[in-house]
Amino acid sequence: MKLVKKAPAILLLEDGTYYQGKAIGKIGTKGGEICFNTGMSGYQEIYTDPSYYGQIIVNTTSHIGNYGVLDVEQESNTPKISALVVNSFSDIYSREKADHDLQYYLEKSGIVGIADIDTRKLVRHIRSKGAMNAVISSEITDLEELKKVLDEVPSMDGLELSSQVSTQEEYFAGHESAPKRVAVLDLGIKTSILKNLAERGCYCKVFPAKTTYEQMKAWNPDGYFVSNGPGDPGAMEYAVETVKNILKDDRPLFGICLGHQILARANDISTYKMHHGHRGLNHPVKNLESGKSEVTSQNHGFSVNLEESEKNRNLKITHINLNDNTVAGIKMLDRKAFSVQYHPESSPGPHDSRYLFDQFLELMNT
Template identity: 45%
Template sequence: MSTDPTPTSGEGRTARSALLAEPAALVLEDGTVHRGHAYGARGETLGEVVFCTGMSGYQETLTDPSYCRQIVVAAAPQIGNTGWNPEDGESHVSGADDSSGRIWVSGFVIRDAARRDSNWRSTGTLEDELRTQEIVGISGVDTRAIVRRLRDKGSMKAGIFSGDALESSTEQLVERVRAQDAMAGADLSGEVSTDETYVVPAEGETRFRVAALDLGIKSNTPRMLAARGIEVHVLPHDASLAEVKAIDPDGVFLSNGPGDPATADEAVALTKAVLGEKLPFFGICFGNQILGRALGLDTYKMPFGHRGINVPVKELATGKVAITSQNHGFALRSPEGGTWESPFGPARVTHLCANDDVVEGVALEDGSAFSVQYHPEAAAGPHDASSLFDQFTELMSRTAGNAQGSSNRKAAE
């Protein structure tokens, strides 16, 4: 099947600019081809194609390490109008002068590229940043048709081709797309994690110290913890229990990240060791799947996942619904009845997605460990779930021994 939409001419566009546009093609593994214009870098890129329903926050999306090896289709019709700025990036870059962040997506697919950036914080255009970071994209395609196809058929392998890469036949492009590795079975934490530990200091008085395992951590997460008086030590994905304990942490945090949680055996082993030490534990997104595995649950790949900033989640204990930011293509398989006996005591499902009943949170019944599938740091997205950071802080406050540890720390400082 081939789709060749001709982009409509927006206000101010000229026939000359249309003639100068370079061709590009988005090719799906089922043989579907969408032709449009080259956007960003020229060349070839491969990845799993997924769609994001967020109407804002494209810079945060592009720099989210959880999108590693994925080609993102923006459901919002116009992209690029707020340009690019040095503040909104969500990936930590060692030695960088700003936090504009490394772009982690493999490719970007949009309908209508803004003709110019218009925002007081903008320091450049989105397309220029894509070119600088060598990210291949495509514009002028029917993103509604692509999203509908992915909802019907599920996320699939894909590629974007422009420039010299378009010289191959359609059949050859489809074969290149199909030959790439699938996301199921992909172990990607090592690609996105920090190489060495770094520290995000607490704002004001240091109340607690947290060891945060970087499986693809977003920059706003340590900031949210720091704002609550928490000193955050961000550790590489393969950190050992000895390295965690060397920090003398009051709690342990597991971050979001890309790939198949079924491959994250090291992170699961570390989580089991942390639970055995009775250290307060909080995980989000990939960290939720890791905690679930440590507690004895299985994971599975979803047809097209949850990616957006308006996903409703129900807290089972209270019935309250929060609108959340999400980005995941895998999920925990719910146990019958929502409760089970884990190796560390009774456990339960705490949250479900109001749209499809996907597990959105798990916890130990004693309250010592909990996690959620969504992104309470809200970058980008609503702030409904930010109180989870307060819940983690309260957990550390009431955990035996933490009060003495904190007082010792204050005395030393």
């Protein structure tokens, strides 16, 4: 095999820290909020998760690219990450059924990246200083010029992004003859969520992020689903208003991740930006109703206010994150509405939490 000589690249962080490495993916310059994912596998699913829109992802796994990419493992039609940071990047892959190598995939998708970085050192820095904006370039080597590019990158705090990754046209998922109809508010939904609903006998109509309640109700669904997605829930009053109106309808509602935060805000509970967020496949969560713990897949940089949740007499906290006691799940006491901060579809990740889809079905059957 002929080794490909890689161009030099630079990663510059908002606090002035910089790293030098080798270019991967497309040659170019790209900025975003830098954060890390601790998952040991599933890099393609991570890159195509719309919740990562606007973010530079650091993979903590040492070797990335070694099993290539497979078209059916997409969580959306294209990678949604802003850029990519890895330690050791593999130009070749060993999985026989893979469709492409990762370099081809990233280059074709226009994703800029950097390799040969001490990601352990970088992640320790982010854990200490917090998530911040950064820029990667394989074409600009002058740090002063890169700082100018970095200054133009918007802060994730207060940024509305769901309408940029949401579908622009309504579409269907599942079988038309399925016994249950679910209206899905797409704030940046993953394909695996729709698959989990369809497998349980749901015919889903997926609506753009800024669809009104009246438009969704006109389809006469048995239940409503509010999806995951990117950005600050505090900048999404349009979605909060839609959920408030859905709650008046008193039909079952299930929210995941950003959908969880929107349900909280619809109950006048605030959200806040976390220090560095939760992103990985091994976050422990305790179900306070069953007393059992789950290993979960998580990806979020905002969280629901714990104190306000505890004081709200119309809500019950159902799940708690065992790492930091943040709110991981809530349900309303006078409505058939519940939500979780993590990803029960778990693609990638463990399947401990897929029972939540069954609970949603049970609500629609009562």
